[in-house]
Amino acid sequence: MSAPSVLALNGKHFAPYAVHDGNSRGRRHPETPPRHRSQFQRDRDRIIHSTAFRRLEYKTQVFVNHEGDLFRTRLTHSLEVAQIARAIARILGLNEDLTEAIALAHDLGHTPFGHAGQDALNRCMADYGGFEHNLQSLRVVDQLEAHYAEFDGLNLMFETREGILKHCPEAVALTLGDVGLRFLQGRQPGLEAQLTNLADEIAYNNHDVDDGLRSGLITVEQLMTVTLFRDAFLQVREQYPQLSQKRTRHEVIRRMINRLVSDLVDNSQTRLQEVAPDSPEAVSRHPGPLIGFSARIQAHNLELKRFLRQHLYHHYRVKRMTTKATRVLTMLFEAYMADPTLLPDEHARKAHRLAAESGDTGRARAIADYLAGMTDRFAIAEHGRLFDPNTLS
Structure with missing residues (x-):
């Protein structure tokens, strides 16, 4: 497969469909461009220095924070998403800094106690417009962070803000201005946003398997009904029959992640070669996402998600x-x-x-x-x- 032509900018090489400083839609409040970093590096740095980002250390992924020091939190999850997403962005010629910024910011609006907290707060807010953590993440970066003299929020680039907002009902989109338009017009987000959404899924599914096994809430025997796990587990057992339980678990998880990432890269490269978008605008106009799994791996991934919902998220503990x-x-x-x-x-x-x-x-x-x-x-x-x-x- 031939590599896409690339654009060199500020020492970085981008495919024609990637977002970069030169084709970005910019910030809500104009600022002097940074001298020694890109606009999206500035976004990433602002996110890392935000109060909301620091709080993620003590917010739940699945287990309440005080239940153990080794379980994932929203902070460790966000770092794992950023690592997976940035690695794929590099392969596809996308903007790594933008991808990383979206990944680090995607959970800033999450409540305490994970999805249970979001559901509880949404019920409380039922008569007052509801609550959704994705929209709250945008609210955090647009309004709630209070650091800068000239504006509320972090004043992030449009594409970072768009990437944070993965889904949005039409009634709410009407109130959001620029980032709400794509939901009203049926357009796609940028490839960096599409990629980060799936990196998020890869990270939380597989790391929830890891945490679930370590907690004892799910077992290897149960997981052998899941194709992605079973294939990886049998491969590890055949190659390392005397391996300890701890190392076996790690080897299985890394193989599951590698299989998903490899498929996502290969399938996305094929789609991009077939469609050949020549700009982020062409990506936005395309009728469907261009980053995605093959049908077979998508089915296996859905099988894993259903298993976790039934056996981990609905476990009595x-x-x-x-x-x-x-x-x-x-x-x-x-x-x-x-x-x-x-x-x-x-x-x-x-x-x-x-x-x-x-x-x-x-x-x-x-x-x-x-x-x-x-x-x-x-x-x-x-x-x-x-x-x-x-x-x-």
Whole structure:
């Protein structure tokens, strides 16, 4: 297969369909370009230095943060997504810095307690516009981070913001301006965004297998019904019959990831060669994604996702945790809505200001921002401060 022609820019080589500083749609608030790094390196650096990024260290992937030091958190997950995505971007001639920025920012809006926290907060917000962590990630980088003198948020490049927003209902897209247009027009996101979305899937599926096995919530015997796992496990056992359980698990996971990544690269290269988009605009106009798995591997990947949903995410021990997490967030939301003076001063002022603008909807949104920004352990501690009579401070 012939390699795509490339454009050299600032010492980097890009395929014609890649986004770069020269064809980007820029920032919402104009800034002087950086001298010694690209615009997308600046985005990545701003994300890493953000408050929301640091909080990911203590936010759940599957297991609540205090359950063990070795389980994935949102921070380690984001780093793993960035590693997978950047490696693939290099092979395909895409913008590695943009890809990395999207990967590092994609979970900034996640609640404490993982998807259980998101579901609980969405139910609390049902009468006030709902809650979705993907939209909240965009809200974090556009509005909530408060570091810079001349603008709210991080003022990221359009393509980084577009990549963060993976899906969006039409009613919400109408309110989002530039990044909402593609949902209204039926256009595709850039290849860097398409790639990061699938790197996210590769990372969390396979690393949830790893965490699930180490926790004892799922077993090798159960996983032998899953094609991707079974093929990798039998390969490792044949090659290393005396290998320890720990090393076997690692070897199996790395082979599963390699199989998915290799297929994604090969299939995407084939699609790109067939369609031959000559610009990011051509990618946007294409009727479907250009980055994707083959049909066979997509089916195997779906089989793995279904297994995890049934045997790990719905395991009774995980359900017990998610039930408690739901209760914590729901009780906090209801308490703050009933009496916003329970909020810290900064957040109470924000709730008062947004309530003056939009009534209960504004107050609820301010409370959702506060709750979504909490780490697992802070939410648990805050629940204790409000509801445990033995905690008086």
